[in-house]
Amino acid sequence: MNFSAVARRAAFSVRLCAAALLGLAALAGSATVAGADDVTFVMNNGHPNAVRVELYSQDRDHVWPGGGEDYYLDDGESKEMSLACEAGESICYGAWIDGDENTYWGVGPNNAQTCENCCYTCEGGETEEINLLP
Incomplete structure (x- = not known):
């Protein structure tokens, strides 16, 4: 050759x-x-006190925003929380009054409670407005 x-x-x-x-x-x-998607949680704090919010995957060990942080909503504030998630994943919100973890919405702090109608499927788009009321 x-x-x-x-x-x-x-x-x-x-x-x-x-x-x-x-x-x-x-x-x-x-x-x-x-395998990836995005979803936006739209939340309104109708409570007279500030609240803290975390979003919890029910299908894997993941929390948004993560890193020991949470979303902060002042009284009367609305916020859009966009996150990247796995398509089909179930995500539940947990919210509580700043400084009072015994007053909560959804699954509460640390995903510790059960809830009705506080979970959404990751499939793109955004949730309806979630109103946190007293």
């Missing part, structure tokens, strides 16, 4: 490997994108 035949085979092998890597990258990228 002469030098040019070896060079052609090497070039072909490089193109074949590059095509395979691009195909794998496309598959990995589409799998990640297909």
Whole structure:
């Protein structure tokens, strides 16, 4: 085999490997994108005190906003809380009066309570306005 035949085979092998890597990258990228979604929780604090809010996945160990933080809504304030979630995931809100974890809505602080109508499915879009009333 002469030098040019070896060079052609090497070039072909490089193109074949590059095509395979691009195909794998496309598959990995589409799998990640297909499993992700966004949802926006729309909340209004109708209570005369400030409240704190966290959003809890019911399907995995995940909390929004996370990192020991929470969303803060002053009295009368409305807020949109957008989050990236896994498609089909159930997410429940927990809200409580700032400084009084015994007065709560939804699943309360630390996802510790049960609730009716406080969970939403991650499927894009936004929730109806959730009113936190006394």
